[in-house]
Amino acid sequence: MLDPHQTPFEDPFDLPALDAALAGSLFAGNLYYFPSIGSTNTHAMQQADAGAPDSSVYFADEQTLGRGRGAHAWTSPPASGLYVSILLRPRIAPADVLWLSLAAGLAVHRAIQTVTALQPDLRWPNDLLFGPRKFCGILTELNAEVTRVRHAVIGIGINVHQPHFPPDLSPIATSLFLETGRNWARQDLLLALLQSLDLELVALADPASAAQSIRTRLEQHSSWIRGKRVRVDEGEPFTGVTEGLDPRGFLQVRTVSGVRTVLSGGVRQAGPA
Numbered sequence: 001m002l003d004p005h006q007t008p009f010e011d012p013f014d015l016p017a018l019d020a021a022l023a024g025s026l027f028a029g030n031l032y033y034f035p036s037i038g039s040t041n042t043h044a045m046q047q048a049d050a051g052a053p054d055s056s057v058y059f060a061d062e063q064t065l066g067r068g069r070g071a072h073a074w075t076s077p078p079a080s081g082l083y084v085s086i087l088l089r090p091r092i093a094p095a096d097v098l099w100l101s102l103a104a105g106l107a108v109h110r111a112i113q114t115v116t117a118l119q120p121d122l123r124w125p126n127d128l129l130f131g132p133r134k135f136c137g138i139l140t141e142l143n144a145e146v147t148r149v150r151h152a153v154i155g156i157g158i159n160v161h162q163p164h165f166p167p168d169l170s171p172i173a174t175s176l177f178l179e180t181g182r183n184w185a186r187q188d189l190l191l192a193l194l195q196s197l198d199l200e201l202v203a204l205a206d207p208a209s210a211a212q213s214i215r216t217r218l219e220q221h222s223s224w225i226r227g228k229r230v231r232v233d234e235g236e237p238f239t240g241v242t243e244g245l246d247p248r249g250f251l252q253v254r255t256v257s258g259v260r261t262v263l264s265g266g267v268r269q270a271g272p273a
Helices: 014-019 040-049 098-115 176-180 186-205 208-221
Strands: 031-034 056-060 081-088 121-123 127-130 133-144 149-159 224-231 237-243 251-255 258-262 266-269
Touching: 014 031, 014 133, 014 186, 031 186, 040 081, 040 133, 081 186, 098 121, 098 127, 098 133, 098 149, 098 176, 098 208, 121 149, 121 208, 149 186, 186 208, 208 237, 237 258
Parallel strands: 031 056
Antiparallel strands: 056 081, 081 149, 121 127, 127 133, 133 149, 224 237, 224 266, 237 251, 251 258
16 A cells, blocks of 8 residues: 555556566566556557567556547546556457456456455446446457457556546546545556456366356356346347346346347446336
């Protein structure tokens, strides 16, 4: 934990110490830091096309063109958050890529719990929240053929030090500082995140077993997987109550016309029927 009187701009990364702490993991020797970058995900995808190795990690103090799902931007001011993208060359079928994103959410959950003792909520497929407010988003992008994934990039953005948000975001966004009144060291958070993600990726070598573990843990840590009344913005928007994940990891929602599977739509809490 940082000194509470320390400003967010005095929270640097120590790359040699970070790399040493990751010895023996998938990420040791593969860390790349940028004081400022447009988007770590864009850079990671470019590096993947250029032949960069599996498990390369790109992180930045600031993003000037941070991206979320769809056309959403991810505000990434200097020294305020954790902005990291991980390049993977997984030996999985394209149909199984969703498990990567879900596993990344569980890795963030474990890292936050380890460092801060907080228990965030997981909103399918890629958001982490405290109550109704989001503090972390995950963007998974891939280059794939019909039968194989050439490469995937998992981008993770965590709000760490932000003391406030603009009026239009304050009802739906939060940070670790706002939740605790403390400035948590990004070095500790990044180390815990990569250590947790290392465990998840090793487990995914056995996809069937990993999928069952991911489903079980999501039901333990997420209030959104079962029994939540939600609105789904996918094609014609619809509402219903969540009923768990299907065998591929997609969210199932019971509506008045039967169970529907959410493939890519945004999921938000809905009011009473």
